[in-house]
Amino acid sequence: MKYGFIFTGSDPALAVELAALAEQSGWDGFFVWEGIWAVDPWSTLAAAAVATERIRLGTMLTPVPRRRPWELAGQTMTVDRLSGGRVILSAGLGVPEDVESRFWIFESDPGRKARAGMLDESLELMQELWRGQPFEYAGEHYRAARTTEMLPPAIVQQPRIPTWVVGVWPRLQSMRRVARYDGWIPNYAPPGTTGVAGPEAQQRHFTPEIAAEAIAWIRAEREAAGLGDRPFDVIQEGTTTGTDAAADTALVQPWAKAGATWWLDSNWQVPAEEVAAYARARVLAGPPRR
Numbered sequence: 001m002k003y004g005f006i007f008t009g010s011d012p013a014l015a016v017e018l019a020a021l022a023e024q025s026g027w028d029g030f031f032v033w034e035g036i037w038a039v040d041p042w043s044t045l046a047a048a049a050v051a052t053e054r055i056r057l058g059t060m061l062t063p064v065p066r067r068r069p070w071e072l073a074g075q076t077m078t079v080d081r082l083s084g085g086r087v088i089l090s091a092g093l094g095v096p097e098d099v100e101s102r103f104w105i106f107e108s109d110p111g112r113k114a115r116a117g118m119l120d121e122s123l124e125l126m127q128e129l130w131r132g133q134p135f136e137y138a139g140e141h142y143r144a145a146r147t148t149e150m151l152p153p154a155i156v157q158q159p160r161i162p163t164w165v166v167g168v169w170p171r172l173q174s175m176r177r178v179a180r181y182d183g184w185i186p187n188y189a190p191p192g193t194t195g196v197a198g199p200e201a202q203q204r205h206f207t208p209e210i211a212a213e214a215i216a217w218i219r220a221e222r223e224a225a226g227l228g229d230r231p232f233d234v235i236q237e238g239t240t241t242g243t244d245a246a247a248d249t250a251l252v253q254p255w256a257k258a259g260a261t262w263w264l265d266s267n268w269q270v271p272a273e274e275v276a277a278y279a280r281a282r283v284l285a286g287p288p289r290r
Contacts, residue, residue, distance in 0.1 A: 003287030004029030006266035009275035012044040019048035029056035042075035049083035063094030065118035073129035085156035092166035130155045169214040179221040183233035208258035215259035236260040242285030
């Protein structure tokens with residue numbers, strides 16, 4: 001299992017400092033959050049890229065339907081090249097209006113179905129954009145006319161920037177999208193419910209046993225699609241202490257046994273005025289390895 005730290009604060013200078021500290025402290029990845037009216041995460045990660053040498057860098061996560069895919073492709077390509085091929089794209093639909101109204105202060109939510117279509121097309125389109133070669137694309141939401149002028153450079157990583165996708169288990173349409181890409185960011189809709197479980201319900205109901213069932217399904221789906229030999233990550237997010245090794249191991253290891261390949265440490269409950277001190281201390285304590 002690999003270990004990443006999610007910085008939940010908003011200070012870009014502190015984020016760059018923490019990325020370097022995370023690398024020195026043995027973490028495998030450093031992630032920042034992406035908002036709508038917020039500090040730009042890709043500018044922050046670009047600065048972190050030149051301040052580090054080994055650690056993976058990414059967002060947790062990018063609401064892809066809220067972005068112009070050609071601009072997102074350019075931002076991720078830039079960080080990928082600055083880092084020498086260390087960027088990860090974490091992709092989701094974006095928060096629905098009934099969950100957090102702050103997310104839709106500039107426009108109306110087009111609805112989950114439309115956002116799902118925009119996500120699918122954006123991910124397809126970015127595969128072409130990352131190559132830096134002439135191409136054409138025609139979809140319901142986006143199009144690209146062929147051009148041979150002022151083409152950007154290609155990404156470092158091949159065949160694409162590793163793309164982790166939010167998938168709602170056991171909703172198969174959502175999970176089939178996940179299986180086409182490079183990693184699963186789990187969400188869970190308990191049987192008999194119509195919506196997606198919120199964070200508290202996720203903690204109560206999404207267990208390592210349920211994760212193992214979903215991972216087995218993903219593996220079978222990828223085998224059937226001829227993707228079984230390609231790397232695939234399963235991400236689990238949670239909060240460890242950094243001070244109680246036994247408790248931290250007891251929390252993390254069931255997820256590793258279930259098949260998770262990344263543990264992302266975060267604490268979204270820390271008050272804004274305490275984030276800097278908390279993040280420095282937790283990063284310096286190192287990841288919850290056995």
